Amino acid sequence: MSTVAVVGAGAMGEAIVSGMLARGWLPDDLVLAVRRPEHAEALRASYGVEVTDAVTAAAKADVVLVGVKPYDVHDVLTQIGPRLRPGALVVSLAVGLTTARLESALPAGTPVVRVMPNTPAQVGAGVSVISAGSTCDDAKLDVVDEIMSAVGAVVRVPERLQDAAGAISGSGPAYVFLAIEALIEAGVHLGLPRATSAELAVQTFVGASRLAAETGDHPAVLRERVTSPGGTTAAALSVLEDRGVRAAFLAATRAARDRSAEIGG
Numbered sequence: 001m002s003t004v005a006v007v008g009a010g011a012m013g014e015a016i017v018s019g020m021l022a023r024g025w026l027p028d029d030l031v032l033a034v035r036r037p038e039h040a041e042a043l044r045a046s047y048g049v050e051v052t053d054a055v056t057a058a059a060k061a062d063v064v065l066v067g068v069k070p071y072d073v074h075d076v077l078t079q080i081g082p083r084l085r086p087g088a089l090v091v092s093l094a095v096g097l098t099t100a101r102l103e104s105a106l107p108a109g110t111p112v113v114r115v116m117p118n119t120p121a122q123v124g125a126g127v128s129v130i131s132a133g134s135t136c137d138d139a140k141l142d143v144v145d146e147i148m149s150a151v152g153a154v155v156r157v158p159e160r161l162q163d164a165a166g167a168i169s170g171s172g173p174a175y176v177f178l179a180i181e182a183l184i185e186a187g188v189h190l191g192l193p194r195a196t197s198a199e200l201a202v203q204t205f206v207g208a209s210r211l212a213a214e215t216g217d218h219p220a221v222l223r224e225r226v227t228s229p230g231g232t233t234a235a236a237l238s239v240l241e242d243r244g245v246r247a248a249f250l251a252a253t254r255a256a257r258d259r260s261a262e263i264g265g
């Protein structure tokens with residue numbers, strides 16, 4: 001098994017670490033790097049993994065996952081580049097940054113993979129969108145597929161689709177959490193105790209998502225099965241359509257896609 005360094009084990013990096021450990025990777029397979037000493041201590045206590053600085057972590061690894069914010073990626077790559085093991089693979093989780101840009105900050109020929117993961121990785125239910133850089137062969141891309149498969153589904157796309165994919169699945173959990181939050185609050189407004197409303201809302205998202213995933217039926221068909229003619233669901237859906245929910249999703253995901261391209265420069 002490869003040694004995997006996670007440089008920048010923040011919200012996303014830690015979700016992947018936690019998911020990998022829950023699915024059979026060993027603490028000795030991982031080495032992490034974060035900036036703040038108290039954060040390092042918390043990660044050691046939670047996961048029993050080594051936590052060190054970026055360069056030391058990268059120098060020990062066959063695969064380096066870079067989980068820092070996009071504007072910190074260039075500095076991290078220029079620091080770790082000279083200390084990478086021969087043939088080490090660099091995997092970026094950063095939104096927007098192209099493999100060409102990543103490659104230009106690393107020693108010539110360093111294989112690079114761009115990944116757009118999402119936070120449900122923490123419970124093994126993530127989805128990661130992966131694309132290879134110019135010198136990354138299929139065997140290296142398979143290694144990333146194997147790592148990210150430990151925390152959910154993996155989808156390979158041509159890199160030109162990464163900004164769009166990020167707008168759907170990378171940011172997507174936030175849209176779902178907003179919807180859950182709104183549904184809970186709506187239940188409270190209708191007089192449900194908050195805990196009851198929360199249980200109903202969360203379980204409804206879990207159940208509806210599983211139904212869509214496990215049947216493979218089109219969501220429009222599943223929606224029709226809930227919607228009795230002249231019934232309560234029809235009354236609710238007509239309000240959501242009037243308020244432009246579909247148009248809001250179109251505009252929101254375009255904004256995310258465009259912001260990703262802008263971050264990528």
Ligand SMILES: NC(=O)C1=CN([C@@H]2O[C@H](COP(=O)(O)OP(=O)(O)OC[C@H]3O[C@@H](n4cnc5c(N)ncnc54)[C@H](O)[C@@H]3O)[C@@H](O)[C@H]2O)C=CC1
Pocket residue numbers: 007008009010011012013033034035036039053054067068069070072076093094095116117118119170171
């Ligand atoms: N949060 C999310 O849902 C997703 C995030 N991403 C990408 O993941 C990356 C990280 O995002 P988040 O986890 O949300 O950010 P975050 O701010 O939670 O985590 C970044 C971590 O990197 C650490 N860090 C920064 N510079 C460092 C250095 N030189 N050495 C060691 N550690 C360093 C920070 O201390 C922090 O712990 C971003 O590039 C983002 O585009 C991608 C998909 C989803």
Ligand SMILES: O=C(O)[C@@H]1CCC=N1
Pocket residue numbers: 095166170171
């Ligand atoms: O909001 C962001 O920029 C990151 C990338 C995708 C999800 N979170």
